[in-house]
Amino acid sequence: MLRRYLYRCPLCRTTSPVRFQLDDLAAEGNAHRQTIHGGHIPDDEAAGQIDRLGRWYVALTPLVALHAHLADALSDLRDPKAMGHYWWASAGATLTLGGAAALAVMFISAAL
Ligand SMILES: [Zn+2]
Numbered sequence: 001m002l003r004r005y006l007y008r009c010p011l012c013r014t015t016s017p018v019r020f021q022l023d024d025l026a027a028e029g030n031a032h033r034q035t036i037h038g039g040h041i042p043d044d045e046a047a048g049q050i051d052r053l054g055r056w057y058v059a060l061t062p063l064v065a066l067h068a069h070l071a072d073a074l075s076d077l078r079d080p081k082a083m084g085h086y087w088w089a090s091a092g093a094t095l096t097l098g099g100a101a102a103l104a105v106m107f108i109s110a111a112l
Pocket of ligand 1: 009010011012032036042
């Protein structure tokens with residue numbers, strides 16, 4: 001599955017373009033630190049994976065993150081390099097989660 005990453009510098013209040021490789025993300029951060037901050041590491045800098053809506057995965061609750069992963073994967077089928085979720089991908093992710101929850105409820109109630 002394609003992954004998207006961002007580097008954010010809180011001092012400059014800038015965010016990198018979307019990167020698709022961890023190596024590129026590390027290079028982005030290193031280049032910024034070297035050229036702008038003389039190699040120093042800005043306090044509270046952030047680097048990590050985002051979903052197609054540009055949301056940091058670490059900031060999402062587990063259920064929302066799961067939905068984002070599913071909607072990302074479905075949207076990537078149509079256009080892997082673009083951002084945003086297609087409506088059918090969001091709906092598909094919601095249906096998948098809803099179906100899984102319904103299955104879990106069925107299994108639990110069958111076991112009782
Ligand atoms: Zn900076």
